[in-house]
Amino acid sequence: MISATVKTIPIRHCNFEAKVKTAGNGPPLLYLHAAGGPIWDPFVEGLCEHFTVYAPHHPGTGETAREAIYGVESLWDLLLIYDEILDALDLPSVPVVGTSFGGMIACELAAFRPERVSKMIVLDPIGLWREDAPVAPYMLMPPEQLVATLYKHLDSSPVQAALQMPSDPKQVAVITADLVWALGATGKFVWPIPDKGLKKRLHRVKAPTLIVWGEDDALISSVYAKEFADRIANSRIEIIKDCGHVPQVERLEVLGPLVAKFLNGG
Amino acid sequence: MKVTMFHFMPYRDLPADFPPKGLASAWVDAPWWQYGDANKVTDVYNRSIDELMLAAKVGFDGVGLNEHHQNPYGFMCNPNLFGAILARMTAEQGLDQVALVQLGATISSCPPIRLAEEYAVLDCISGGRLIAGLPTGLGNDVSISNGITPMEHRERWREGVELMLKAWTAKEFFAWNGKYTQLPKVNLWPRPVQEPHPPVLIPGAASSSTWDYCHDRNFPYAYLSYFGGKSAEQVMDRFWVRAAAKGRDANPYRAAFLQVVGVGETDRQAEEEYSKHVEYFYHKLLHLPLGYIAPPGNADYKSLLNVLSSGKNLLQISDFTIDLKPLKAKDMIEREFVVVGSPATVRQKLEAIAKRLNVGHLMVALQFGSMPHEQAKKNIELFGREVLPHLQKIWEDKDLENHWWPKKLRKRPAKRREMATA
Numbered sequence: 001m002i003s004a005t006v007k008t009i010p011i012r013h014c015n016f017e018a019k020v021k022t023a024g025n026g027p028p029l030l031y032l033h034a035a036g037g038p039i040w041d042p043f044v045e046g047l048c049e050h051f052t053v054y055a056p057h058h059p060g061t062g063e064t065a066r067e068a069i070y071g072v073e074s075l076w077d078l079l080l081i082y083d084e085i086l087d088a089l090d091l092p093s094v095p096v097v098g099t100s101f102g103g104m105i106a107c108e109l110a111a112f113r114p115e116r117v118s119k120m121i122v123l124d125p126i127g128l129w130r131e132d133a134p135v136a137p138y139m140l141m142p143p144e145q146l147v148a149t150l151y152k153h154l155d156s157s158p159v160q161a162a163l164q165m166p167s168d169p170k171q172v173a174v175i176t177a178d179l180v181w182a183l184g185a186t187g188k189f190v191w192p193i194p195d196k197g198l199k200k201r202l203h204r205v206k207a208p209t210l211i212v213w214g215e216d217d218a219l220i221s222s223v224y225a226k227e228f229a230d231r232i233a234n235s236r237i238e239i240i241k242d243c244g245h246v247p248q249v250e251r252l253e254v255l256g257p258l259v260a261k262f263l264n265g266g
Numbered sequence: 267m268k269v270t271m272f273h274f275m276p277y278r279d280l281p282a283d284f285p286p287k288g289l290a291s292a293w294v295d296a297p298w299w300q301y302g303d304a305n306k307v308t309d310v311y312n313r314s315i316d317e318l319m320l321a322a323k324v325g326f327d328g329v330g331l332n333e334h335h336q337n338p339y340g341f342m343c344n345p346n347l348f349g350a351i352l353a354r355m356t357a358e359q360g361l362d363q364v365a366l367v368q369l370g371a372t373i374s375s376c377p378p379i380r381l382a383e384e385y386a387v388l389d390c391i392s393g394g395r396l397i398a399g400l401p402t403g404l405g406n407d408v409s410i411s412n413g414i415t416p417m418e419h420r421e422r423w424r425e426g427v428e429l430m431l432k433a434w435t436a437k438e439f440f441a442w443n444g445k446y447t448q449l450p451k452v453n454l455w456p457r458p459v460q461e462p463h464p465p466v467l468i469p470g471a472a473s474s475s476t477w478d479y480c481h482d483r484n485f486p487y488a489y490l491s492y493f494g495g496k497s498a499e500q501v502m503d504r505f506w507v508r509a510a511a512k513g514r515d516a517n518p519y520r521a522a523f524l525q526v527v528g529v530g531e532t533d534r535q536a537e538e539e540y541s542k543h544v545e546y547f548y549h550k551l552l553h554l555p556l557g558y559i560a561p562p563g564n565a566d567y568k569s570l571l572n573v574l575s576s577g578k579n580l581l582q583i584s585d586f587t588i589d590l591k592p593l594k595a596k597d598m599i600e601r602e603f604v605v606v607g608s609p610a611t612v613r614q615k616l617e618a619i620a621k622r623l624n625v626g627h628l629m630v631a632l633q634f635g636s637m638p639h640e641q642a643k644k645n646i647e648l649f650g651r652e653v654l655p656h657l658q659k660i661w662e663d664k665d666l667e668n669h670w671w672p673k674k675l676r677k678r679p680a681k682r683r684e685m686a687t688a
Contacts, residue, residue, distance in 0.1 A: 184564070
C-alpha cells in the first residue's frame, strides 16, 4: 500500500473546502472517481506506481463536508471548482483519468478548458443519451439490483473483494450512508437524464483520448463508446471483453497495461 | 376533535393477480395501457366527489384531498382541481360548515407562486374554508414523475413555502430572488379570504426535522401512516417531546393523524365486508419500493445515517416498506393498521388512538382500495351516524383553542344534516 495524504484546499468558488487525496511518485495525474464516491482500489494504486495521483473528492463525498453539495448549484459551479483545484495544485496541464461519473466530469473539464487536459482516459463514462440504449436508472435500484447491473461476474473474486463490507455494523452504516449520499451528490448533475449538453461540447476536447468500455456494460451500453469517439477528434476506443461497467475491478489485468501504454505515449 | 373524511381517489379495478411477479412497483411501473381504463376513471372521479359530498352532508368537519402521480393509488394530479369543485358544491348545498383540507399540492414540483394563487382561489370560492396543506411530497412523485433532482427536493420545498407565505401576506410589492424561483415583481391577485393567510398543515412521515420545522413556526403536523395508532405511539411521543423542547404547549390541535376505517353492523360483518378492500389497498396500491420513496439525495445525510445506524433494517423503519404481502386483512385488523369493526368497536378504538397520541385532528379514509361506491356510501353514513358525533366531542371538555382551523368554522360540532339523521 502506497501511503497517501489528503490535502485540504479552500476554494473561493462556492466556498467549497476541497479535499484531494494524493499519493505516488512521478509526474502528476488527476483521477476522478465514480458516482459511488471516492474509492482507493488496486487500479488507483497501480497508477500511483508511475504517477503522483491527485484524486479530488466530489463535493459532499469522501473527506468533504456532506452539506457542501448544497452550495454547488450547477455543473458550471462544479467545473469552476475543478478549475480552481487545478490552479491550487499548480497543474496547468495534466493527464486525467475518470471512471463513469468521473469520466463525464473529465470530458466536461476537457471541453471547458481544453488546454488543461493533456491526455484523457475515460472508463465507461456517463454523460450522453441515446433513446435506443437508455442509461439504466441506477439511482432507483435496490442494492442487489445495482450490483448485478454494475458487474458481469458478481461471484468473481475481484468483484467479491470490491463488495466486501467490514463486520462492525456501525462502519457498515457509515459506508452505506456515504454511498447513498454520494449517489445523490453526483446525481445532482445527471438527474433525471444524464444528458446535460456534453454532446454539444465534446468537439472542444483537444486531449488525445482513450475511451475504454466493458463490452457487456449493463448500466451504460458500450454503444456509447462510439458516441464519444465520434465527437472527440483525437480519440480511440478499447472494448474490454467479458466485462461489465467497472473494468478497473472486473478486468484490471487487461485494463492496467492498456492504461499504462496510453499514458506512456502509445 | 375535528374529523376529516380523506379521499385518495384510487383506481378500484386492478385485477386479482396484481402485482404480477417482477413488477417492481404499482407506482410509475404499472403500465396504464395494460391496467387502466379511462372510462372507469370517469367513475373514480365522480363517485369519489359524491362520497366526499356525502361526508360533508353527514356532518364531517372537513373533506381532504391530496396529490400523487403515475399510479393507481391516488388519482389527483392536482388536488386543487377537486378542491375547486368541492368549494363550489358545498357552498351551493348549504354545507359551508365544512373545511377544505388540501393536504395538499406538492410544492417542490410546481411553481410555488402558482400554488399560492390556487390556494387563494380556493379560499375565495369557499369563503375562507381552506386549510392549506404544504407537503414535501414523495420522492417518486417529485423526482421520478416530475423530474426534480432528489438533492434539491427539500430545499425547493422550504423555499416554496417561504415564497407562498410572503406572497399571501406582503403589503408591498416584492422581488423574489430565490435559488429555485426568481420573480421580478410579486403582487398576488387574489389573496386568500382568511387573514393573515389560511391555516397551514404540514404532513410528514415521522422525520424529526419536519417536527422541528413545525414547532419553530407554530405549524401543525399531520402524521401520515398506514400502520395504525399503535405503531404511531413512539412517533407521536417524540413529536410531543420535540414540542416541549421547543417551548410549545401540548395542545392536541397541533397534531393530526390519518386512519383507514371500515364500519359494519358487527365486528364480524365488518371484517367480512372490508377484508378484500384492505388487502387490495395494502397489497396492490402500496406496492412501492423504498428506492422510489426516497431516491439518493432525498433524505438529508444526518437522517440517513440515523436510520442506518439504528440497528434496524430499513424495511422496518420506513412504514411503506414493511413487507405487507404475507399479512392477511385479519392480521392487519388485529395489528390495528386498519380500524375495522362495529360502531362501538370503531368508536372505542379511535377514541383511544386520539387520546393516546394526543391528536386534535383525525382524518379517516372511508373509501379505500377497491371498495365500490355503494359500500363507501354505507361506510360514510354509518360512521357519520354512529361514530362521528362521539369523536367530535373529544377535547371539547378542555378549554382549548384550535388555532389551526379556519376561524369561521371553529365553533363545533356543527349541526348534522337531516339526511344523516333520518
